[in-house]
Amino acid sequence: MVWIRSGVSGGGRDHYRISVPNWGLRALDVLRSCQCDHPFPVCACSEGLSGPRLLQRSKFLSSLAGWPAPEPRRPAPPPDPRLLRVGILTPAAEIGGAEVWMLSLLRECDRSQIHWTGVVCLHPANCDPFMRGRLAEHCPVRTGAEAADRLYRECDVVLVWGLLASEQRIPRRPRSCSVVLISHGCCGWTARVFADAGRADHFAAVSRVALQPIPEPFRARARIVENCYDPARLIPQRGRDAIRAEWGVEPSERVLGYLGRWSPEKNAIAAVRAAEALPEGWRSVVVGRGDELRPTLEHAALGLPALVTGPVEHPGDVLAGFDAMIVPSHEEGSCITLLEGWAAGLPVLCTPVGVALDHPELVRGIPLDPTPAAIAEALRADLADVDGTARRVAQAREVAEREYGPARFGREWTDFLAATAPHGVQVRIRRAGKPKVPLGTPKCRTCG
Numbered sequence: 001m002v003w004i005r006s007g008v009s010g011g012g013r014d015h016y017r018i019s020v021p022n023w024g025l026r027a028l029d030v031l032r033s034c035q036c037d038h039p040f041p042v043c044a045c046s047e048g049l050s051g052p053r054l055l056q057r058s059k060f061l062s063s064l065a066g067w068p069a070p071e072p073r074r075p076a077p078p079p080d081p082r083l084l085r086v087g088i089l090t091p092a093a094e095i096g097g098a099e100v101w102m103l104s105l106l107r108e109c110d111r112s113q114i115h116w117t118g119v120v121c122l123h124p125a126n127c128d129p130f131m132r133g134r135l136a137e138h139c140p141v142r143t144g145a146e147a148a149d150r151l152y153r154e155c156d157v158v159l160v161w162g163l164l165a166s167e168q169r170i171p172r173r174p175r176s177c178s179v180v181l182i183s184h185g186c187c188g189w190t191a192r193v194f195a196d197a198g199r200a201d202h203f204a205a206v207s208r209v210a211l212q213p214i215p216e217p218f219r220a221r222a223r224i225v226e227n228c229y230d231p232a233r234l235i236p237q238r239g240r241d242a243i244r245a246e247w248g249v250e251p252s253e254r255v256l257g258y259l260g261r262w263s264p265e266k267n268a269i270a271a272v273r274a275a276e277a278l279p280e281g282w283r284s285v286v287v288g289r290g291d292e293l294r295p296t297l298e299h300a301a302l303g304l305p306a307l308v309t310g311p312v313e314h315p316g317d318v319l320a321g322f323d324a325m326i327v328p329s330h331e332e333g334s335c336i337t338l339l340e341g342w343a344a345g346l347p348v349l350c351t352p353v354g355v356a357l358d359h360p361e362l363v364r365g366i367p368l369d370p371t372p373a374a375i376a377e378a379l380r381a382d383l384a385d386v387d388g389t390a391r392r393v394a395q396a397r398e399v400a401e402r403e404y405g406p407a408r409f410g411r412e413w414t415d416f417l418a419a420t421a422p423h424g425v426q427v428r429i430r431r432a433g434k435p436k437v438p439l440g441t442p443k444c445r446t447c448g
Contacts (some may be wrong), residue, residue, distance in 0.1 A: 070094025108410030228409035257322035
């Protein structure tokens with residue numbers, strides 16, 4: 001946190017004290033002229049930003065630290081009218097698979113065809129500052145009901161996910177935009193999202209399993225666009241030794257790791273209790289986020305070779321510290337963590353959920369709600385079949401790169417979004433070897 005307070009004013013000069021405890025600068029007493037109309041040139045408050053990034057946010061603080069002042073922010077130019085204006089309406093912007101999906105959309109869709117008007121988080125309390133900053137690197141991020149209504153007015157296509165039917169705020173027909181309802185799960189909550197599906201124009205799911213909550217006849221019209229992983233998230237920044245030292249893991253020990261949210265359907269407690277029966281020299285490390293379940297997980301870890309620790313900014317460091325991964329979920333719509341485990345070259349123990357149902361040969365299967373003994377038995381089977389496990393890991397990495405890579409994801413979503421454009425909206429479509437013809441524009445009768 002960075003805060004500024006007024007000290008003593010005298011002689012036309014204002015006295016400020018600046019404290020930045022979370023990156024080591026304890027206090028600065030600065031005597032400086034203030035040309036501002038208000039007493040405080042800046043008051044920045046953030047938990048997810050480094051000191052240099054915070055300093056760059058303010059011309060005042062930058063000058064104190066001797067950093068170059070940032071250029072004044074200029075208004076963004078209007079979007080190309082030939083681009084499809086797309087927005088996302090979300091219930092939350094926290095740290096989870098759906099947020100990774102949003103970032104992948106913003107990053108991978110073809111910007112020569114798609115203009116991202118913005119992301120609106122309907123519930124401001126669920127908007128994590130760090131994730132909001134990540135999303136804001138690509139487009140504006142707003143919160144609240146008024147911003148949601150504005151999004152529908154400003155977009156050609158609005159993607160809606162995770163909101164109950166009563167919260168979706170979809171305008172009545174006729175309207176100027178197309179609405180796409182997205183299914184990210186396979187549980188009862190997702191079914192409630194589609195309780196009034198007739199108000200939407202198009203439907204999509206992130207996997208074959210995620211089609212299940214979409215009611216007929218809309219399910220037959222839904223498009224499956226499989227999730228992708230982000231290769232940049234998998235590159236370690238700190239290294240294996242550093243993260244394992246932070247966990248208190250000895251060089252000779254091996255780690256069965258869990259990475260994901262701590263929510264009831266994720267069943268993270270199974271990963272903690274697995275430590276009761278793991279082979280000698282192994283321990284469980286459970287990395288994630290979920291304040292409500294954290295005391296339960298920490299209590300279950302008492303007396304076991306198990307560690308429960310909070311989230312990290314970069315998952316590549318966590319995956320580098322694992323020797324094997326466990327996905328003990330009761331249900332998954334897709335499971336991006338599983339894709340990341342495959343792409344990182346980890347052997348994965350997994351219940352029959354999400355994309356593991358499409359590729360059961362790429363995981364060592366464990367039953368739903370597995371016991372510690374069942375997990376230990378699966379791990380021992382992997383350890384006993386060294387060659388078979390190595391072949392499975394290599395095949396899983398190949399499948400992840402071929403079928404769940406970001407380039408394929410971006411192409412499929414770009415094509416799908418172009419196809420959902422409302423009648424009369426002209427969209428510039430790029431195809432190899434074909435001229436760029438706006439969607440819905442008739443060809444010239446003379447030249448064809």
